[in-house]
Amino acid sequence: MKKQTRYSRLAHITKLINTTLDLREVLEQVVKAISEEIVRCDSVGIYLPQQDGQFRGFVGKPDFINGFTLDMHMIETEYDLLAKEVIETQKTIYIPDTSKDSRPDPRAVKTFQIKSLLALPISFESELFGLVFLFDYGSPMNLTEDEIQTVEAYVNMAGVAIQNATNLTRKENLIAEKQLLLDHTRELSMCSTMQEVIDRCFFYVGKVLGNYNIGVHLLDPMAEKNIKPASLSQNSDWTEEDWMKTHKTLKVDENDPVFQEVILTKKAIMIPDVFADDRPNHEACKTFGIKGMFLFPLVTMGEVLGLIAVVNLDEEGLEYSESDILLTQSIVDATAASLSNLLFMDKQETIIEERTSEIRVKNTELERVVHELQHLSKEKELILNSAGEGIFGIDLDGRITFCNPASEKMLGYEKGELIGTPSSTVICHEPDHSPFGETVQMFCKKDKTILAVEYVLSSIEEDGNVIGQVVTFKDITERKKMEEEIRYLAYYDSLTDLPNRVLLNDKLKKILENKEQQVAVLYLDLDRFKLVNDSLGHSYGDLLLREVANRLKIIIPKEAIASRQGGDEFTVVLPDINGIEDVLLVVDHISDIFSQPFSLMGNEVYIKTSIGISMFPKDGEDGEVLIKNADAAMYKSKEKSGTGYHFFESEMNNRSLESIKLENALYKALDRNELDIYYQPQIDSRTNSIIGVEALLRWIHPTEGMISPADFIPIAEDTGLIVPIGEWVLENACKQLKKWHEEGNHALSVSVNLSSRQFEENDLVEVVQRILIDVNLAPEFLHLELTENQIIKNKDLTVEMMEQLKEIGVKIAIDDFGTGYSSLGYLKNFPIDALKIDKSFIQDIREDDDSNSAITNTIITLAQNLKLNVIAEGVETKEQLDFLLSKDCYLMQGYYFSVPLKAEALKEKYLI
Secondary structure: OHHHHHHHHHHHHHHHHHHOOOHHHHHHHHHHHHHHHOOOOOEEEEEEEOOOOOEEEEEEEOOEEOOEEHHHOEEOOOOOHHHHHHHHHOOOEEEOOHHHOOOOOHHHHHHHOOOOEEEEEEEEOOEEEEEEEEEOOOOOOOOOHHHHHHHHHHHHHHHHHHHHHHHHHHHHHHHHHHHHHHHHHHHHHOOOOHHHHHHHHHHHHHHHHOOOOEEEEEEEOOEEEEEEEEEEOOOOOOOHHHHHHHHHHHOOOOOOHHHHHHHHHOOOEEEOOHHHOOOOOHHHHHHHOOOEEEEEEEEEOOEEEEEEEEEEOOOOOOOOOHHHHHHHHHHHHHHHHHHHHHHHHHHHHHHHHHHHHHHHHHHHHHHHHHHHHOOOOHHHHHHHHHOOOEEEEEEOOOEEEEEOHHHHHHHOOOOOOOOOOEHHHOEOOOOEEOOOOOEEEEEEOOOOOEEEEEEEEEEEEEOOEEEEEEEEEEEOHHHHHHHHHHHHHHHEOOOOOOEOHHHHHHHHHHHHOOOOOEEEEEEEEEOOHHHHHHHHOHHHHHHHHHHHHHHHHHHOOOOOEEEEEEOOEEEEEEEEEOOHHHHHHHHHHHHHHHHOOEEEOOEEEOOOEEEEEEEEOOOOOOHHHHHHHHHHHHHHHOOOOOOEEEEOOHHHHOOOHHHHHHHHHHHHHOOOOOEEEEEEEEEEOOOOEEEEEEEEEEEEEOOOEEEOHHHHHHHHHHHOOHHHHHHHHHHHHHHHHHHHHHOOOOOOEEEEEOOHHHHOOOOHHHHHHHHHHHHOOOHHHEEEEEEHHHHHHOHHHHHHHHHHHHHOOOEEEEEEEOOOOOOHHHHHHOOOOEEEEOHHHHHOOEOOEHHHHHHHHHHHHHHHHOOOEEEEOOOOOHHHHHHHHHOOOOEEOOOOOOOOEOHHHHHHHHOO
16 A cells, blocks of 8 residues: 555656646655655755755755754755765765764754754766755654665656756747847847947847946947947946046057957957956956956958957856857847948948038039029130039920030930920939939930939029029939949848848738738748858858759749748748648749759759748738748758658647657666667578678657657757667677677677767767677677768768777778768778668669669669678568669668567577
8 A cells, every 4th residue: 555655646746747847846745755655754855956066955844944944054065974975976875873973964963863864866867956855853764775765766756857847947048048039130120220239239138148237349440450439238337428438548449459359360258357367458457347258249241340348347257158158149140230231321321421412512503603604604604514514404495495515425415416405305204302312303315215313403583583494413323323232232132132031021011911811931941051061161052042042033933022031041922822732832843943953163962941831820910920930840840851841830839748758758768678679680682691680779668659769869869868878779789799699690790870979979989899898799790880971070080980990890881871961982081891772762763763773773883893892771672672683782681571670589580
């Protein structure tokens, strides 16, 4: 009955862990279970670590100890040597008689007359989460081993609960950081002045770092090395007036080594203690009261605009988490891009205003000249003819009465040819107003082309009566072109000529005003684009983005809108669609354009894209929500390789409880012996005999049954569990092979897959060598399999690691060959022994399909020429077998021969 009650409590706590977000509630249940289980225990306390390394009481029984609440109680390891030992060893320690043991805190033993004491660590995967103490007030607990193990079971549940809370907090922080960055970017797009942009930056940087002592220093555009203070956060401990005045007095910025280092390196610099570093200006730091500083460069398109300075005025050191630093840098980068746009616009507007002012001054002067020309003085006529602006007169009938040479030249007429013609021949359009306040007119030239001019119309009066008008004008074609360029830069992506995010939002807003129509938003992200930039260079990446944009323009419907969101992300808006069928037709067209290689200056690159789709009005009422939801669906598509798509579902914004439960179960699977290894035979088809096996990991869940590797391997990769699991597979596969050797199967080898995470471990070679020595297995019988993408990711490191493995005698094979981002030429540079042809090529071999047959034949021939073994995976039919035999490929594996088998079944079928 007692065990049944215990299991019921454990089940109840497990349910709370999986359904309750409140950590305190779960841990209170753990304390309650322990106190009810160990009735002789007078006090139970759970202590959690603090930022300063101490442990503070969190929950426990009773609520008050010696007049203090539990959260007022701190464990002092200086006195409590028992707690110190538990922390260091992470092992349970039971002291049945405190009078015979000096480790417990003597002050507590004396005050509470403690006779016996049990201390336990709350830990999981070697990570310490807290401490648990059980003790009496004068009557020893006399705990049995079974009771201690029971308490440990409850404490383990506390460890799982704390780990879950930690993981959920981390996930929530990531989502909050992404939303904060989205909010910052959105608000920047609505800022019209530099001060608004800087204020937004101050707000979000201060929010992330919890420090509002922030200032911005900008480079002088006339002298790039000179940097000057520009603005200070309104929430700073200094006023901006005093801040500016002090900078001017001390002349801090001009030759400050730290500022210059940030500008030259374009990298952030953190100095926790300015007086322990020679670079800062110590006099300025004393004046401002600065104890530590963190400087972020404002960089956009490789150009430094200035820097953001966050300073610490407290006595404590300057410390920020890595995630806060990365988020702050992203905020500063977005700010730099907005500042760059506003600086460019201000510069252009200044030039235009200066030129406009010049024209107005000249027009005023010309009006005076024209007034004098009414008397037709020879002297004044000479002045008219020498004017650089166009001038012509119009009588009351609308005919041109005179014109100067400049007007004839600009309009393309011969001397005197305009006299007597109607003014409508020249003034052929209604006047307009430019964004800068001038009157803009379109004049018609003699050849019928249009000339953009700025003009002034003045009346000619004689004796108080209007007898005509004088028109003075100037060619502003070049300025109009400049205005168009400014407008283009504001609304279009300069790299791809596609609408940018600002223009897309504007167009999408107008489309959604028609509530009756259905609209689809497609969010595209290029897979492995970073690999193109890293391996070929950013210029190749730019070529790829332009080519993707060109292909999208060709295949999307006429009424659709393609836009570049930034980086390698694109958006396609499909307005007024009839249903999902219209969307899928466009998705098929997009898949087609990514099925063909991209030629980048002689380099052929295959790139796929992941597509997320949201629908109006089902998935959102405004453009921002639709784009965000399409983005969320896109990440679901990335779970599958190749060009794929997913429609948005509401649960995509939140991690499902099932996923969390699966991750928690995977943490325990290795300890609970739920993992197993199946073996697929590798056959020499010439003799129909087994030459080796491939070890394949399987997870048999106690309630869910067989879990697909596609579901749990990505989780193992993300959490880092793949490293201990991979080592377990390697060790047990070698042990099984050694057993088969001892039974007489001396020539048999075993192939084991290595994940990317395993291959990045510094001690991989030492682990492999240790296992071979422990098992007493000759290294040539162990074959390690790597994918193409793994070995191409970091060639230098890969070659070095592979050579070290080869030195100890291990064989190396490339798995899934033909599907990765690589060229055949790289093979000769790597110390490999075999190629494994990906099953996708084998399964698609048909009499009417020459492409896969040709690829397979090429791989076989290449391997043979390089003296490499070649193994065909996924052989399922007699037709595939015959084709491979005809190409002298004899080593095969696949369902045609056998499905993966457990060790006992494989021995019974193939071995002696």
